[in-house]
Amino acid sequence: MEVPGVKAVVFDLDGTLVDSAPDLHAAALAMLAADSLPPITFAQTRSFIGNGVPTLVARIMAAVGLPEDPDRHADMVTAFLRSYNAAPDNLTTLYPGALRTLQQLEALGCPMALCTNKPEAPARAILDSFDLSRFLPVVIGGDTLAVKKPDPAPLRAALDGLGVESCLYVGDSEVDAATAQASGQPFALYSEGYRKSPVEQIPHQHLFDHFDALPGIVETALRLPAA
């Protein structure tokens, strides 16, 4: 494939390749029940996803009326991860066409990586469980570096891992758009994930609502002049 433009594709995970909200919600409910706290709704959990587990837990604590308390927060993050890491792929599903798209991009010789705010261990477990690890040799999780998205460092680390300078970043959220912008990389927005704002309000260069559209977008992006 001619690649005078961007050199690779980097994917977000939650709300992009996989619909993981049901397992995140199950872990949230287990964490709350263990502390005899009231449950939150699935819609609440879904709306709290995007900035990593510590922020997810802080948002859950606020939603059930707990005051800010760093020690309790640390304990609840531990409880959340104990439960989540035990079964991160139980209720999680791949979005339609995602596997086929990865296969097509691999056939085109396109290097690919993962850059997620989910901690690296459950992110890798989910990739293994769906047999996706073979497509994504580089995985940067929310705890891989000292900073998370929207800091540009995780996406830059993914590029370094692939040995390329530019990519199309594919994600579902405001955080992903800000990460791409901060890194100076073009962004493809998947509209069916966990975004909170209308798509018009999320900066993007490409937009798709089904993975079948992504290979065509990637071919176009790879031929554009580098960002």
Ligand SMILES: O=C(O)COP(=O)(O)O
């Ligand atoms: O764990 C999160 O909060 C979000 O993860 P993501 O970066 O894969 O969307």
Ligand SMILES: [Mg+2]
């Ligand atoms: Mg996401």
